[in-house]
Amino acid sequence: MCPTASMITIGVLSAQTGVNIETIRYYEREGLLPSPARSTGGRRVYAEDDVKRLRFLRRCRELGFSLSDARSLLSLAERDAATCAEVKTVVSKHLRDVRSKLAELRGLETALAAMETACPGSDSTDCPILDALNLATSAEYDAAGPRSRPA
Amino acid sequence: MCPTASMITIGVLSAQTGVNIETIRYYEREGLLPSPARSTGGRRVYAEDDVKRLRFLRRCRELGFSLSDARSLLSLAERDAATCAEVKTVVSKHLRDVRSKLAELRGLETALAAMETACPGSDSTDCPILDALNLATSAEYDAAGPRSRPA
DNA sequence: CTAAGACCTGTAGTTACTACAGGAGCAAGC
DNA sequence: GCTTGCTCCTGTAGTAACTACAGGTCTTAG
Numbered sequence: 001m002c003p004t005a006s007m008i009t010i011g012v013l014s015a016q017t018g019v020n021i022e023t024i025r026y027y028e029r030e031g032l033l034p035s036p037a038r039s040t041g042g043r044r045v046y047a048e049d050d051v052k053r054l055r056f057l058r059r060c061r062e063l064g065f066s067l068s069d070a071r072s073l074l075s076l077a078e079r080d081a082a083t084c085a086e087v088k089t090v091v092s093k094h095l096r097d098v099r100s101k102l103a104e105l106r107g108l109e110t111a112l113a114a115m116e117t118a119c120p121g122s123d124s125t126d127c128p129i130l131d132a133l134n135l136a137t138s139a140e141y142d143a144a145g146p147r148s149r150p151a
Numbered sequence: 152m153c154p155t156a157s158m159i160t161i162g163v164l165s166a167q168t169g170v171n172i173e174t175i176r177y178y179e180r181e182g183l184l185p186s187p188a189r190s191t192g193g194r195r196v197y198a199e200d201d202v203k204r205l206r207f208l209r210r211c212r213e214l215g216f217s218l219s220d221a222r223s224l225l226s227l228a229e230r231d232a233a234t235c236a237e238v239k240t241v242v243s244k245h246l247r248d249v250r251s252k253l254a255e256l257r258g259l260e261t262a263l264a265a266m267e268t269a270c271p272g273s274d275s276t277d278c279p280i281l282d283a284l285n286l287a288t289s290a291e292y293d294a295a296g297p298r299s300r301p302a
Numbered sequence: 303c304t305a306a307g308a309c310c311t312g313t314a315g316t317t318a319c320t321a322c323a324g325g326a327g328c329a330a331g332c
Numbered sequence: 333g334c335t336t337g338c339t340c341c342t343g344t345a346g347t348a349a350c351t352a353c354a355g356g357t358c359t360t361a362g
Contacts, residue, residue: 011339021340022320030318041327043340052285059284064259067318077281087280088272095263098256105253108215112246121239129238130228133210134203162308172309173351181349192358194309218349303362310357316350326341332334 007039008046017054024054032057032071053078065094158190159197168205175205183208183222204229216245 014021027033033053036044056077060070069090076082076090118128165172178184184204187195207228211221220241227233227241269279 009339020320023318025341026319039327041340043327056284061318063262064256073281073284077284081276082278082281083273084270084275084278084280085272087278088267088270091263091266091270091280095260095267098260098263102253102256102260105215105249105256108249109246109253111214112242112249115242116239116246119235119239119242121236122234124235125232127233127235127238129235129242130224130233133207133214133224133228160308171351174349176310177350190358192309194358212349306359306361308357308359311355313353315352317348319347321346322344324342326339328339329337331336 008048008051010044010046013046013051013054016051017058019054019058027054027057030067032067032074063094064098065090069094159199159202161195161197164197164202164205167202168209170205170209178205178208181218183218183225214245215249216241220245 008016010021010024013019014024019027024033028035033050036046036050039045053074056074057070060073061067065073072090073087076087115129115132118132159167161172161175164170165175170178175184179186184201187197187201190196204225207225208221211224212218216224223241224238227238266280266283269283
């Protein structure tokens, strides 16, 4: 806590991890990072471990883990006795989510590409895209999930 | 506005379009649906056109358009003189977004699948996934975007 | 007449930040 | 000593697109 030249302020932490200053404070509020020591002036003073923790969190976010998952993974990483099985559970679940999102997006891509191809993009006022959007067939509607319908 | 048996209340509209009642009211607040007529008791009474409009909006959302895009598309659809070119612009931009998201997710999928494969999922306390998450190489960090670094 | 159900308004919660406003500490130059 | 400019502080509000109440009113079937 002695104010040396190498003191890790929030700005330094941000620069060393690539995480926005406001985001760092947000993570602290959310309990993802421990409350750091403070200088006499009330400023946050971080330790080397905090740099590691924050880098870990950043990696998790880059891989698309939720903050909740990141929290779990971090606590597993900090607890020495974390087993592979515990960690793998989190990763596998996320992978399933990613794959399902991927499938969904692939479907969108196909549909949108078909629309783009069908549309001449001219001055015509009869656009096949608008036609497609108006064609909400009940078949497709039912496919999205059955629901009671009044007669 | 005479209360006949076939009056389209918000519940009926919801059932006919598959859009949640609260969402319908939300769309009205956001100006995506016009404020409907009201019954003497103050309840919303919709016309057939509203069913079409809401179905149109639902299709847009299913295709991943933002509400803002949906608003544009709807106003193009309602204005008879909409040209193909105008409509196609919106679709093409969205398609680009979808493709970029798709590329990102494919990258995530690859990375996560590699992690899953590398991890035995056993009782071992030395997990390759945690190792990977701790290995925030500066090379990868730089790849995400150059930034001034303090010495 | 009454109880259940549909509906009303208005507000708050969700995710993961980001963007202020308004103020205070801190280092350097004059 | 004083000012200038930077970093930092707290606290609040905004983002997207809903969803979920709370607490009340209207309507209808029995």
